[in-house]
Amino acid sequence: MQMSGLPIALALSGEAPSRALLERFAGVGLVRGEYVFRGILRYPTEETAGAELERYLSSVCAATEASVAYRTLEVTQAEANVLEGVEHEDDEDGDDLLGLRGVRRHMAFPASLDAELRAVRRVRERHPNLEVVAPFVTSADEYVWFRERVRSVVGPDVVVGTMVETPAAAVDVADLVDAGCRRFVVGSNDLTSLLAARRRGPALREGSVPGLARLLAHVTAAVHAVDGTVDLAGYLTPTLVETAVAAGVDRGVVHYSDLARLGLVDPAALPDLGHLAAVKARTRDAIAARRSRISRHPV
Template sequence: MSRLTGVGVSSGRAGGPVVRVADPLPEPAAAPAPADPAAEAERIRPAADAVAEALFARAAKVSGDAKAVLETTAAMAMDPALTSQAEQNVAARSLPAPRAVFEAANGFAEALRAAGGYMAERARDVHDVRDRIIAELEGVAPPGVPELQRPSVLVARDLAPADTADLDPSLVLALVTEEGGPTSHTAILARSLGIPAVVAARGVLDAGGVGATVDGGSGEVELSEVEVEVTVSERAAAAEWDGTGRTSDGHRVKVLANVGSPADARAAAEAGAEGVGLFRTEFCYLDADQEPSVETQRAAYAEVLAPFAGKPVVVRTLDAGADKPLSFLGMGTEPNPALGVRGLRVAFDRPDVLNRQLEAIAGAAADSGAEVSVMAPMVATAEEAAWFAERVRAAGIERAGVMVEVPAAALCAAEILRAVDFVSIGTNDLAQYVFAADRMAGALAELNDPWQPALLRLIGTIGEAGRQVDKSIGVCGEAASDPELAGVLAGLGVTSLSMNAGSLQAVGAALAARSLSDLQAAAEAARAAAGPGQSRQAAKSTG
C-alpha cells in the first residue's frame, strides 16, 4: 500500500480497480521525406476533418459543459490556420504529414503558453487535437480514455478536455492525474459530473498498484498491489435543490451560472440557474480579424441573454490584451503578459472599443429583457473602478461593477465599492497573483488550491467591506463550484456564487443544508488554519 497526496478538486470518496490512460503518442519522425510532398500534404486536411467529425458525433450525444468542450475541440481540429501551417511544413521542408502536424501544433501551443492566462489553458487542447490528427494519419487508435468494461479509477498523466467530456459516471469511480491544477478542465468537468478527482498527485504513475481509493476532498490517494473492491462511500452531492439559493435559515445567496456562449446559457437555464454571474463576451472577438460591429455584438449578446429574460445577468466586458491577443487591437507582445495590458487596461488606450461594446450590451439587454449589469476585468484601484462606472452609466446601464482579481483591489475593496454597485471575485486569477504561482503549472497546484487560508482571509476582507457599505459580493471563479467551499464563501460574506451549470444543484443543496451561523463558524475555522488540507478539515469539523 502506498499513499500519495495531490490537490482534491472534486469532493467524494471512491475505490476500485485502476485503469491507466495511455500517454500521448510518441513524437513522429521527421524522416524519410515523402516521395510526393503534394500528395502527402493533401492527407492532412481530410485527417483533421475526420477528427472533427468524430468529436462532433460525440458532442451530439451529450449536453451542457460536455457538449461545449467537445464542440470547441472539434472546431480546433478544423482550424484552417493549423492545417495550412502543417501543409506548408510538408511542402517547404519535405516533412512527413504526422511530423508536419506535430510541429505546426507545437508552434501554436507554445504561442498560447507564452501568452499566459486563459490562452495558456488552451495549449493542452491543441496538443490533444495534434495527437488525434496524427493518430488518424498513422492509422492507429487515438489517444484518450480506453473503453471501460467495469467501474474503475482512472489514473493519467493529464486528461484533455475531450477525454473527460463524455465520461460515464457509472463506470468512472474517480479520477487521479499526475499533472493539472484546480482550474483545469479535468477539475471542472469532474465536478460537473460528480466524480471524485485529485490532480497534481506527483508520483502516481510510478507508484504502480492495481487498486486505488481516492478522496477528492482531502486529495489523498491510496494505491494497493491487490485489487480494491468497488466502493462509493461518498460522492459529490446530487441532492435535490428547489432552485432558490439560500441557507437553511433563509439567508439568500444567489446561485448563478458562468456562461460564454448561447449553448452555455441554454444549459445553465435548463439546470435551474437563478441568473448569470459571469457572461464572458470574448467569444464574439476571438476569431475576428477586425472589431465586430455594434450590430454584430448586439445580436450575439442577445442570443446569450435570451434564456434569462427577467433574471439578473452580469456581463463582463472584453477581457483581452496580452494574455488573450486579438489581432485588431495591434498591441504587440510583452515580456510578462500576466502582468501586462489586459482587461480594463486595454480600454484606457482604446476607450472607443469599450464604448461600442457597452452600446451593444445595452441594446442586447433591451432586446432580451434580461436584467443586465456590467463589470470590468483586471481592475486594480478605486480610480479605475470609477472611470469604468462613469462609462457604463453613460451608456444607459444602471449597475456597474468590477472583478476583484488583483490583490490591490481586494485590499482597497471598501473604496472600490463606493465607486461601483458590486464586485465579483475571480478566485482563479486572484489566487495566482496572491501566491505568485502560475495556475497552469502542475508543480504549483497546491498554491492555487482555493482552500488556501491566505486566499480565504483576503476574500473575508472583501466580504467585510461589502457588509460595511451594504453592497453585493460575488464569486465567479472555480472556487464557487465546490459545494463545501461554497458554504465557507457564504460565511465569509459572499452574496452570490457563479459556476458551471453542472455544479448548480450540488451547491444549491449544500447551502440549503446549513444555517448562516454554521457557515460563518466554518469560514472562521477555515481561514484560521495553517494550510489548505487543514482548512478543509476545519470547515468540516464545524458541521
C-alpha cells in the same frame, strides 16, 4: 441551485443555455465577453460587436428574467495579438497575469470598449436585465473611469459592477465602495494565483490559498455594510465553496463548462459542454502559429 448552502449563478463563455437550464440558477452572474470575440478570432469593432456580441447577449437576456452581468473584454496581450483588427500588437510575452489587461486596456484603447458598449445599449433597449462589470480593476480611479464611460454610452441607469481579481482591489475594497460600487464579483482564478505567487492550474485550485479566507471576509464585510452584493466566480471547488460560505459571500458563479464536473447538471443537458475548451484551443493554436511566424521572420 445551491452548493453547500451557497446559491449558484451561471457563468457563460459563449454557450447558449436553454430557458429551462437558466431557471435552475440564481441568474447569470457573469458573461465573459472575450470568449465571444476569441471564438471568431476577431477584436471588438462596431461590426463584430453588432454581428456577434449583440446577437449573443440578446439570446441570453431573452432566455431569463433574472439579471445578466456582462464583463467587457479581458484578454492578455498574447490573446489580443491574434484577434483580427486589434489596434496594438506587442511581441513581449511577459507574464499572462500582468501587462495591459482589463480596464487598463480599455483606457488605452477606448474605441473597442465603446463598440462593445453600443451593442450593450441596443440589447438593454429590449432587455433591461443586462448589467455591466469592469474587468481586472486595480483601483477606484479605474472603476470610476470605466463606470462613467459605460453610463455615457449605455445610459445613466445601468448597473456597473466590478471584478475583484487583484489583491489591490480586494485590500482597498472600501475605496471602491466609497466610489459608489455596489456589485462585486470576486474572480478567484487570478486572485488566488496572485496571492499565492503561483501559476494557475489544478494544483492551485484544489488547495487552500493563504490569506484568501481573510481577504474574502474583508471584502464581504465592507460591501455588506452598504447593502451591496458579493459573488465568487471561477473554478469553484468544495474547499473554495466552504471558504465562500464562511466569509458570507452571496452567490457562487459556476462556469457552464464545470457544471457536469461538479455534478450539478447531467452532461446530456449541456449541448455546449465542449465550447469553452474548443475556443481556448483555437486561441492557443493561433498564438503558437503567430510565434512560429515571428521566429522564422524576425523584424
